[in-house]
Amino acid sequence: MSELRFASALSVLPETPAAEVEAVAALEQSLGGATPELLVLFITHHHGGALDGLGRRLMQATGAKRLLGCTGETVIGGSREVEEGPALALWALAGDGVWIEPFRVGARADEEGEVQFSGLPPAEFAEEGTLLMLGDPFSFPMGQYLEQLNEHYPGRPVIGGMASGGRGPGQNLLFQDGETLAWGAVGLWLGGSVEVVPVVSQGCRPIHEPYVITKIQDHVIRKLGGKTAAHVLQKAFQSLESRDAALLQRAPFLGVAVDATKSTFQRGDFLVRGIMGIEKREGGIAIADNSLRAGQTVQFMVRDAQSASEDLDQLLAAQASEGEVGVLLFSCNGRGTRMFPVADHDASRVQARYGREVPAAGFFAMGEIGPVGGRNFLHGFTASLAVMRPRALPS
Numbered sequence: 001m002s003e004l005r006f007a008s009a010l011s012v013l014p015e016t017p018a019a020e021v022e023a024v025a026a027l028e029q030s031l032g033g034a035t036p037e038l039l040v041l042f043i044t045h046h047h048g049g050a051l052d053g054l055g056r057r058l059m060q061a062t063g064a065k066r067l068l069g070c071t072g073e074t075v076i077g078g079s080r081e082v083e084e085g086p087a088l089a090l091w092a093l094a095g096d097g098v099w100i101e102p103f104r105v106g107a108r109a110d111e112e113g114e115v116q117f118s119g120l121p122p123a124e125f126a127e128e129g130t131l132l133m134l135g136d137p138f139s140f141p142m143g144q145y146l147e148q149l150n151e152h153y154p155g156r157p158v159i160g161g162m163a164s165g166g167r168g169p170g171q172n173l174l175f176q177d178g179e180t181l182a183w184g185a186v187g188l189w190l191g192g193s194v195e196v197v198p199v200v201s202q203g204c205r206p207i208h209e210p211y212v213i214t215k216i217q218d219h220v221i222r223k224l225g226g227k228t229a230a231h232v233l234q235k236a237f238q239s240l241e242s243r244d245a246a247l248l249q250r251a252p253f254l255g256v257a258v259d260a261t262k263s264t265f266q267r268g269d270f271l272v273r274g275i276m277g278i279e280k281r282e283g284g285i286a287i288a289d290n291s292l293r294a295g296q297t298v299q300f301m302v303r304d305a306q307s308a309s310e311d312l313d314q315l316l317a318a319q320a321s322e323g324e325v326g327v328l329l330f331s332c333n334g335r336g337t338r339m340f341p342v343a344d345h346d347a348s349r350v351q352a353r354y355g356r357e358v359p360a361a362g363f364f365a366m367g368e369i370g371p372v373g374g375r376n377f378l379h380g381f382t383a384s385l386a387v388m389r390p391r392a393l394p395s
Contacts, residue, residue, distance in 0.1 A: 004095035004193055004390040006326025007031045008359035010077025011088045016050035019088045024061045027090050030359070034094035036062055038190070040328060041069030041175060042076070042363040045165045046086035056178035064092065066100045068188055069175035070134045072363030073165035074336060076329050079351045081344045081364070083336050091328060091361035093388065097193030101125045104176060106184040107140050115141055117148065118184075125189035126153045130196035132328070132386065133160035135185035137366045138169040142185065143378040147291075150375050157198045158376040159386040160187065161330035161365030195391035199315050200370035201383040202272040203308030203335075204253050204301040207244055208236035210265060212297055219290040220279065224298070230283035236300045247302035254287055257297040258373025265299065267311055271372045272301060274380065288380075303381065305340045312346065312383055316353040319387055325354065328386040329362030335381065336364060346383045 007030035011019040027036075039062055043051065055067045075082050077089035106118040121131060131149070135142045142162060149158055163172035169183075176186040190196055211232060215223035224232040237248055255270025262269060276286040292298075331346045339345075350360055369376065370384035 002034060002094070002096050004093070004098070004324055005031055005034055006093055006324060006359040006388065008078060008089065008091045008326070008361045010080060012082055012085060014046065014086045016047045019047070019086070020057060020061065023088050023090045024058065027062065027092055031092060031094050036064040036092035036094050037066065037098045038093040038100055039064035039067045040091040040361060041067065042072050042089045042361060043069070044073065044075050044082070044087050045071055047088070051173055052180050055175040055180060058090070059178055062092070066102060066188065067175060067177050068102070068132060068134065068186060070163040070363070071165050071173045072163065072365070073333055074364035076331065076347050076360065076362035078357065078360055079344055079348045081336055081347050083343065089361040091326065091359060093194060093326060095193060099125070099192040101189040102176060102186070103188065104181070104184060104186045105145065107145070115144055117145055120148065120152055121187065121189060125191065126156055129156065129189035129191035130386070131156060131158040131187055132190055133158055133185055133187035133369055134174055135162050136172045136174060136183055137162040138166070138172070139183040140185045142367060142369065145185070146369065146376045146378060155374055157196070157371045158369050159196070159198050159328070159330070159384055160369040161363065161384065162367040164333050164364055164366040193391055194388050197319065197387045198371050199319065199385040199387055200372055200379070201308070201312040201315050202379060203311050203381060203383070204255065204270070204272045204303040205267055205307045205311070206255055206265065206270065206299045206301050207248065208239055208300055210257070210297050210299040213292065213294050216292055216294050219288070219292065220284040220286050221292065222282065222284050228283035229285040230278050233278070233285060233300065244302055247304055248300065251303065253301040253303060255299045255301045256289070256292060257299070258375065260297065268315070269373065270299065270301065271377055272379070308335070308339060309345065309349070312349050316349065319353065320389070321354050324390055325358055326388045327358055327360040329360055330365050330368045330384045331362060332368055332381045332383070333364035333366060335383065339381070350385070
């Protein structure tokens, strides 16, 4: 049996044919002649009309058996995040014992306006597989679909992101094997000899103290711990030092405890959601999530470059550093130099963790997919990673 191998390549050449040749050559050199079981691609919109048929051409050039990919406003390859200019990133997995089962899904509204999905991933691979998913943000309500996946395949992680760079319907592209799509979502089950570990860095830290939602209407929290929600937020603001108070005033967040059995909480225990506004008359707090309910524990949170960097480093430090490893990185398009004072932040932190050049690729997404507390969610301002390594199979 051939051992599991990972490889990645990045080309920033503006001419698509030349970029394909450069990236494929670098990938093949890294693989040492091994044929990819899976090829993942991310490409910027600079390549325009040449995107149609890209998946088919790359499968032919590499011999890859399966392909998954999408367009992105920024493409990640190795330690680089190419925020300006053209880029094509390839990532490959080769070796025996890998099983891959692709699927695609569409969404439409029925006569009552309810969203109906065309199907679920095949159930026979759900026992131990991980789902990789890419979607179009204009035609596919990924958050609702993840709720269905949580129900039908509890505990199975989903990792991925929403294609970016397009300004309207039909402008983002998804790639699956030899086909190019401008709608819906594509994905695959991945398992067998490859172990996939999700790492989800939401980049926030909790402040003040936790409260229980005691009254809520739709997405507006009316009361926390029996007190008017806005009053509790003001109390939290007044308790903070100037730096954190400024962060809370500029961009307040709410962490929702995922595990109701816990009484003490840390960063990774919360699903982070944005605070949209405050009702002046009744003192309600509007949250960017209509699934909240009374009885849930929440805590106000802040985010800045320092907390986001610390959070990612802490989560990466928990990953084993030895042996073969490959990484797919789905980072929010609000991160990069929009959040951090230096370029290539997330990509370079991944490389720094392992102390060597690790095959990595990804893109800046319009929504990142990953699990928190055993359930999958669509996130914002998050770095969601699929960290892959060989898994020992029973003989």
